[in-house]
Amino acid sequence: MQHFADRLQAAIIEKQNPTVMGLDPMLSYVPERIVSFYQKEVDDPLLATGLSIYEFNRRLIDSVHDLIPAVKPQLAYYEQYGIHGMEALRQTITYARKKNLLVILDGKRNDIGSTADAYARAYLGQTRWIDGTEKAAMSADALTINAYLGSDGIVPFLKQAKEHGKGLYILVRTSNPSAGDLQDLKLEDGRTVYEAMASLVSDWGKDMIGDSGYASAGAVVGATWPQQAETLRHLMPHTPILVPGYGAQGATADDTMPNFDQHGNGAIVNASRSLMCAWKKHEMDHEQFEQAARKEAMAMKQALREALQKSGRWQ
Amino acid sequence: MQHFADRLQAAIIEKQNPTVMGLDPMLSYVPERIVSFYQKEVDDPLLATGLSIYEFNRRLIDSVHDLIPAVKPQLAYYEQYGIHGMEALRQTITYARKKNLLVILDGKRNDIGSTADAYARAYLGQTRWIDGTEKAAMSADALTINAYLGSDGIVPFLKQAKEHGKGLYILVRTSNPSAGDLQDLKLEDGRTVYEAMASLVSDWGKDMIGDSGYASAGAVVGATWPQQAETLRHLMPHTPILVPGYGAQGATADDTMPNFDQHGNGAIVNASRSLMCAWKKHEMDHEQFEQAARKEAMAMKQALREALQKSGRWQ
Numbered sequence: 035m036q037h038f039a040d041r042l043q044a045a046i047i048e049k050q051n052p053t054v055m056g057l058d059p060m061l062s063y064v065p066e067r068i069v070s071f072y073q074k075e076v077d078d079p080l081l082a083t084g085l086s087i088y089e090f091n092r093r094l095i096d097s098v099h100d101l102i103p104a105v106k107p108q109l110a111y112y113e114q115y116g117i118h119g120m121e122a123l124r125q126t127i128t129y130a131r132k133k134n135l136l137v138i139l140d141g142k143r144n145d146i147g148s149t150a151d152a153y154a155r156a157y158l159g160q161t162r163w164i165d166g167t168e169k170a171a172m173s174a175d176a177l178t179i180n181a182y183l184g185s186d187g188i189v190p191f192l193k194q195a196k197e198h199g200k201g202l203y204i205l206v207r208t209s210n211p212s213a214g215d216l217q218d219l220k221l222e223d224g225r226t227v228y229e230a231m232a233s234l235v236s237d238w239g240k241d242m243i244g245d246s247g248y249a250s251a252g253a254v255v256g257a258t259w260p261q262q263a264e265t266l267r268h269l270m271p272h273t274p275i276l277v278p279g280y281g282a283q284g285a286t287a288d289d290t291m292p293n294f295d296q297h298g299n300g301a302i303v304n305a306s307r308s309l310m311c312a313w314k315k316h317e318m319d320h321e322q323f324e325q326a327a328r329k330e331a332m333a334m335k336q337a338l339r340e341a342l343q344k345s346g347r348w349q
Numbered sequence: 350m351q352h353f354a355d356r357l358q359a360a361i362i363e364k365q366n367p368t369v370m371g372l373d374p375m376l377s378y379v380p381e382r383i384v385s386f387y388q389k390e391v392d393d394p395l396l397a398t399g400l401s402i403y404e405f406n407r408r409l410i411d412s413v414h415d416l417i418p419a420v421k422p423q424l425a426y427y428e429q430y431g432i433h434g435m436e437a438l439r440q441t442i443t444y445a446r447k448k449n450l451l452v453i454l455d456g457k458r459n460d461i462g463s464t465a466d467a468y469a470r471a472y473l474g475q476t477r478w479i480d481g482t483e484k485a486a487m488s489a490d491a492l493t494i495n496a497y498l499g500s501d502g503i504v505p506f507l508k509q510a511k512e513h514g515k516g517l518y519i520l521v522r523t524s525n526p527s528a529g530d531l532q533d534l535k536l537e538d539g540r541t542v543y544e545a546m547a548s549l550v551s552d553w554g555k556d557m558i559g560d561s562g563y564a565s566a567g568a569v570v571g572a573t574w575p576q577q578a579e580t581l582r583h584l585m586p587h588t589p590i591l592v593p594g595y596g597a598q599g600a601t602a603d604d605t606m607p608n609f610d611q612h613g614n615g616a617i618v619n620a621s622r623s624l625m626c627a628w629k630k631h632e633m634d635h636e637q638f639e640q641a642a643r644k645e646a647m648a649m650k651q652a653l654r655e656a657l658q659k660s661g662r663w664q
Contacts, residue, residue: 058464061479069479079480086479110460110467114476116486117435124432142459144495145425146525149373152425161429164376164384164401165394171431180459182497183523184530208498210461215499219545220537227542230534 035199037244038176039252039274042136042201043299045103051335052294054104054138054276055327056306057091057126058111063310064090065320084118090323091126094310095133097324098331104136104175106276106304124172131173138276139174142205146186153177154194176201178254178276181231188238192251196242201250201274204235206266209256209279228262229269236270248274248300255293257285257303263292267300275301281308281334287341298347305334350514352559353491354567354589357451357516358614360418366650367609369419369453369591370642371621372406372441373426378625379405380635399433405638406441409625410448412639413646419451419490421591421619439487446488453591454489457520461501468492469509491516493569493591496546503553507566511557516565516589519550521581524571524594543577544584551585563589563615570608572600572618578607582615590616595649596623602649602656613662620649 035041046052061069064086072089076082095105107126112119127137143153155161157177160168176195181188181204188204195202207217207228217228225233232253239249249272255263257279267275275293279285280303293301308315312330313323342348350356361367376384379401387404391397410420422441427434442452458468470476472492475483491510496503496519503519510517522532522543532543540548547568554564564587570578572594582590590608594600595618608616623630627645628638657663 060463060467061477073479079478079482083479108460108464108467110458110464110471113471114467114486116471116476117432117439119486120432120435142495143425144457144459145423146523148375149423149425152375152423152429156425156428156431161431162376163394164388164398167394171429171434180457180495180497182495182520182531183525184527184532186525186527205497208461210498210501212499212501215549216497216542216546217499219542222535222537222539224537227531227534231531234530 037199038195038201038250039248040244040246041175042104042274042302043246043248045136046302049101049103050339051102052302052338053102053331053334054106054302054304055094055098055102055309055331056140056304057094057105057107058306058310059087059090060111061086065323067321080116080118083115084122087115087119088122088125091122092129093324094327095130095135097328098309099133099135101328101331101335102135104138104302105130106138106140108306109139109141127172127174136176137174138176138178138203140178142178142180144180144183144187146183147190150187150190151194154191158200159194159198174200176203178203178205180205181234185234185238192238192242195250201252203252203254203276204238206231206235206253207255207259207262209258209283209285213256229265232266232269236273239273243272246299248272252276254278257290258283260289260292267292267295276304277301278304281305287337290338291341291345291347294342294347296347298342303338352514353510353516353565354563355559355561356490357419357589357617358561358563360451361617364416364418365654366417367617367653368417368646368649369421369617369619370409370413370417370624370646371619372409372420372422373621373625374402374405375426376401380638382636395431395433398430399437402430402434403437403440406437407444408639409642410445410450412643413624414448414450416643416646416650417450419453419617420445421453421455423621424454424456442487442489451491452489453491453493453518455493457493457495459495459498459502461498462505465502465505466509469506473515474509474513491518493518493520495520496549500549500553507553507557510565516567518567518569518591519553521546521550521568522570522574522577524573524598524600528571544580547581547584551588554588558587561614563587567591569593572605573598575604575607582607582610591619592616593619596620602652605653606656606660606662609657609662611662613657618653
């Protein structure tokens with residue numbers, strides 16, 4: 035398969051929109067019409083829950099797939115619904131890829147050696163089954179990972195990503211208020227912990243740079259920290275950035291700009307609740323969540339385009 | 350439910366053995382007798398894989414449950430087998446708890462806000478299903494987590510742990526060779542990153558200390574770093590420590606001692622491959638993996654008891 039960073043850049047250019055939609059479903063986000071259907075039709079409440087979640091996702095994908103290049107399911111929201119949640123995730127991934135969307139799986143996985151390899155095979159590679167066949171358990175295009183364990187914890191992910199044309203996004207500076215508890219600590223050499231992490235991330239990607247000029251080993255940098263993003267974009271010139279924190283977490287389109295390069299490439303901005311629950315913001319009926327998500331996705335695309343143009347990154 | 354650290358300490362004292370058995374199954378660890386049975390009896394190779402994994406775990410548990418207080422399934426090994434792997438995990442947890450073993454789930458999960466809460470509910474708390482009932486998706490006794498994201502990422506886990514009498518183990522100093530890439534960086538105040546993390550962990554646990562004197566928020570400290578463990582035991586006097594790295598990763602019983610307090614409490618030592626694949630070490634037949642695991646578990650119990658006595662921690 036073609037290089038992940040190149041595939042993502044091509045998809046962003048095709049859709050003219052560097053947005054990824056987070057798919058972080060809670061049962062309470064699913065409107066009554068879907069919930070009551072499955073509650074009536076399916077006896078097992080655990081299975082009915084999983085099917086409702088999948089239908090919610092499928093409808094969201096249908097409503098915006100022509101506008102956005104990628105979706106980002108967050109694993110925790112599926113794990114909370116047990117194996118029926120994981121089956122909803124598997125089906126969501128399959129459906130999204132059928133609709134030509136890239137799938138960035140947000141799992142922030144981390145471990146070492148054969149355990150890291152098991153995670154990497156689970157989501158980016160292939161599993162060997164009892165009949166000797168090798169087939170993906172779930173086949174995403176990229177996975178978020180956490181590098182607190184150092185390079186032993188990253189190499190197995192890099193290996194699977196390279197082998198299968200997949201990507202990684204490694205946590206550097208996260209979007210949350212207390213991100214600095216650890217990430218902002220000052221080192222004796224004057225750098226912060228997150229700057230040290232950025233150098234590691236840049237190194238890990240240096241032999242997997244594609245035609246786009248970007249590596250398949252990316253970084254997560256929260257939109258809520260535009261000043262840090264400025265520094266990090268320079269420290270990691272070949273690293274694609276996944277930018278959470280837009281919308282519900284308070285960051286604006288302008289805040290995300292320092293993550294992009296001068297040509298408007300190298301970053302993708304995530305929005306989860308602001309799209310999934312857009313009916314609230316637009317004071318629409320819950321049953322109209324699809325129309326509301328589309329309306330909000332168009333507004334976000336417009337806001338990002340304007341910010342890119344205003345900052346001279348896009349003509 | 351009673352406080353996790355108290356329950357664990359009681360179980361360790363009852364079994365006179367601070368060992369936790371890692372359950373990190375690969376299909377290649379399962380002997381031919383089990384594999385060929387499921388391959389013949391079950392048409393779907395993915396389901397047959399999951400059932401083989403579960404039977405392997407169940408037999409391991411049967412072979413050592415009277416010797417050890419706890420098991421530690423590592424999530425990656427189940428996720429690699431997709432939903433059938435997750436079902437094998439769910440059944441393994443249920444079976445282990447039925448056999449009176451505590452279950453420490455090794456997932457190194459991490460995220461913020463509602464996402465961290467979803468992980469915590471998935472493994473320590475309860476999920477609200479479509480019929481309004483609240484029931485655990487998987488019900489472990491403790492979960493390993495990664496605190497790179499700071500306290501926003503920890504508070505939701507602490508909350509669920511407190512509410513349900515469950516525990517957490519937070520990564521401080523991991524057992525792998527490159528653990529130091531990030532964890533050993535020197536801060537301008539003279540501490541290392543892992544020492545700064547230890548202070549955070551100690552703080553997070555301070556209002557959840559049980560009758561045993563230990564908090565339900567523990568730390569992961571690799572057995573491969575006995576000198577760091579000495580420092581960390583002092584920095585975190587009320588923090589129970591989960592100690593990986595014994596056996597297959599090269600650490601000895603003596604290496605693990607600095608993680609224990611002067612009474613021989615406050616730590617539990619993990620062994621995964623050295624028990625699961627003990628037939629290799631003892632040059633026994635693969636089909637005798639259960640007898641080999643039991644033999645190795647008894648040897649490990651003996652080695653830890655001798656090391657505790659030799660170091661004056663146990664009379």
